[in-house]
Amino acid sequence: MRVAITREISAQMARCELTFQNRQPLDLEVARSQHRRYVACLAALGCSVLRLPEEPELPDSVFVEDTAVVLEETAVITRPGAESRRPETAAVAQALRPYRPLIFIEPPGTMDGGDVLCMGRRIFVGLSRRSNESAVLQLRRRLAPYGYTVTGVRVQHCLHLKSAVTEVADNTLLINRDWVDGDVFAPARLIDVDPREPGAANALRIGQTVLFPKAFPATRKHLEAQRVQLRLVDVSEIAKAEGGVTCCSLIFPT
Ligand code: CIR
Numbered sequence: 001m002r003v004a005i006t007r008e009i010s011a012q013m014a015r016c017e018l019t020f021q022n023r024q025p026l027d028l029e030v031a032r033s034q035h036r037r038y039v040a041c042l043a044a045l046g047c048s049v050l051r052l053p054e055e056p057e058l059p060d061s062v063f064v065e066d067t068a069v070v071l072e073e074t075a076v077i078t079r080p081g082a083e084s085r086r087p088e089t090a091a092v093a094q095a096l097r098p099y100r101p102l103i104f105i106e107p108p109g110t111m112d113g114g115d116v117l118c119m120g121r122r123i124f125v126g127l128s129r130r131s132n133e134s135a136v137l138q139l140r141r142r143l144a145p146y147g148y149t150v151t152g153v154r155v156q157h158c159l160h161l162k163s164a165v166t167e168v169a170d171n172t173l174l175i176n177r178d179w180v181d182g183d184v185f186a187p188a189r190l191i192d193v194d195p196r197e198p199g200a201a202n203a204l205r206i207g208q209t210v211l212f213p214k215a216f217p218a219t220r221k222h223l224e225a226q227r228v229q230l231r232l233v234d235v236s237e238i239a240k241a242e243g244g245v246t247c248c249s250l251i252f253p254t
Contacts, residue, residue, distance in 0.1 A: 001048060001253065001254045002046060002047045002048065002206070002207075002251055002252065002253055002254070003047065003048050003049075003050055003099065003251070003252055003253075003254055004039075004042040004043075004047035004048070004049045004050070004249045004250070004251045005049075005050045005052065005064055005092065005095055005096070005249065005250040005251075006035075006038075006039055006042070006049060006050070006051050006052065006062075006064060006248060006249050007051070007052040007053075007054070007055065007061050007062050007064050007091075007092075008032075008035075008051065008052070008053060008054035008062070009028065009031050009032050009035050009054065009062045010054055010055055010056055010057075010058055010059050010060075010061050010062065011028065011054065011056045012056060012057065012058070012059040013026060013028060013031060013059050013060075013062065013241055014026045014028070014059070015059040016059045016060045016241040016242070017059075017060055017082045017084060017085065017242070018241070018242055019129060019159050019242065020157070020158060020159060020242065021240070021242050024240045026237060026240050026241065027237055030237040031237040031238055031240075031241075034233075034234055034235055034236070034237050034238055035062065035238065035248065037233060037234070038211075038233050038235065038238075038245070038248055038249075039051065041211060041231055041233055042206070042211075042249060042251070045206045045207065045209055045211075045231070046206075046207070047206065047249075047251060048254075050095060052064070052091055052092070052095060055087075055088070055091065058084075058085070058087060058088050059084070059241075060082070060084070060085050060088065060241065061085075061088045062238070062241075062243070062248055063114075063241075063243050063247040063248060064088075064092055064247075064248065064249060064250050065113045065114055065162075065246050065247040065248070065249065065250055066078060066080055066085065066088070066112040066113045066114050066130075066247060067080065067085075067088050067089045067092040067093075067113060067250075068089070068092050068093070068096060068113055068250055069113050069116045069118070070096065070099075070100060070250055070251075070252035071100075071118070071143070071146070071148070072146075072253075073100070073101075073146050074100050074101050074102070074103055074142075074143075074146070075096045075099070075100035075101075075102050075103075075252075076102075076103050076104075076105065076139065076142070076143075077089050077092070077093045077096075077102055077103070077104045077105065078105050078111045078112060078113055078135075079104070079105040079106070079107065079109055079110050079111060079135070080110065080111075080112050080130065081110040081111070081112055081128075081129060081130025081131060081132075082112075082130065085112075092250070096250075099252070099254060100252075103142050105135050105138055105139070106138065108132070108134045109132060109134040109135035109137075109138050110130060110131060110132050110134075110135055111125065111130070111131040111132070111135035111139070112128075112130040112131055112160055113247075113250070114126075114130070114159065114160030114161070114162050114163070114246065114247055115127075115128050115130060115131040115155075115160045115161045115162070116131075116161070116162075117161055117162055117165060117166065117167065119167060119171070119185070119188065121147050121148050121149065122148070122149055122151070123139065123143065123148050123149065123150045123151070124150075124151050124152075124153050124161060124184065124185070125139065125150060125151070125152050125153065125161065126152075126153055126154075126155040126160055126161025126162075126164075126180075127152045127153060127154050127155065128155050128158075128159065128160055128161065129159070130159070130160065131160075131161075133152060136150055136151075136152040151184065153180060153181070153184050154180070154181070155179055155180050156179055156180075157178065157179050157198075158176075158179045158199075159242055161180065162201075162202055162244075162246050162247075163176075163179065163199065163201065163202055163244065164176050164179035164180040164201050165179075165180050165182075165185070165201055166201060166202055166203045166204070166205070166246060167205055168191065168203050168205055168210050168223065168228050169205070169208075169210075169226075169228055171187070171188050171189060172188065172189045172190075172191065172226070172228075173185055173188050173189070173190050173191065174191050174193065174200070174201050174203050174219070174223065175190050175191070175192060175193065175201055176192070176193045176198050176199075176200070176201045177190075177192065178198065179198070179201075191222055191223060191226055191228075192222065193216070193219045193222070194216070194218035194219045194221075194222060196218055197215075197216045197218050197219045199216070199239075199244075200213070200215075200216035200218075200219035202244035202245055202246055202247075203223075203245060203246075204245040204246045204249070204251075206251060208229055209229050209230070209231050210223070210228055210229065210230050210231070211230075211231050211233055211245045212230045212231070212232055212233070212245065213232070213233060213234070213235050213236075213239070213244065213245060214232045214233065214234045214235075214236075215234075215235075215236055215239065220232070233245060235248075
């Protein structure tokens, strides 16, 4: 059984953090209806969805991925790199408590879950605008007893590590190598995003299916050529807040 934690879109979403994108008018109703369809996809793929209530004062709170990293043995509550996002972790920690013992990233560490790519016992953390070396060291120390290795990875031109690379099948990564060095992940098989779609590397794997944005038809062909089974979703309005498909949920086995 898989649980997916999501959170309703904040009425203040138009005031979200933006780093690499310009602010565009955001239609809250369209964003909410895209989010509803995204949640329905998670349920259709077998997740038991735990929908946290809206936090009107926290513009980015729909992006629950950034608040925690859920592993088999423990859940790590992050300390988001953007100060405006730090209060987001409280409700997610509360929601995770029944499922895992919690550990916390402490100052001066900062980490967004969007920077954390888990491949079995190998964990990669983007050294980005949001996540720093202190968080990597804390994570390494806390997770070593469980047999995890934790490696910091430089990323450029994008918000998070998982803007640049995500896992789409066992030992198979979808990647934009202009944003992150692919050699770090050896011996993983790499599928490149189409050069016309630099933002296409963020895909959400649920079992053998990958949730993938409709906005990237050229990269979709690369994935289909490699027999990755896709389910397409429209997240165009959510993307205006610099979010993708991974960031709107925390998915883990119970
Ligand atoms: C932010 O800048 O923090 C939000 N506007 C977007 C966060 C997206 N999160 C993610 O991709 N994991």
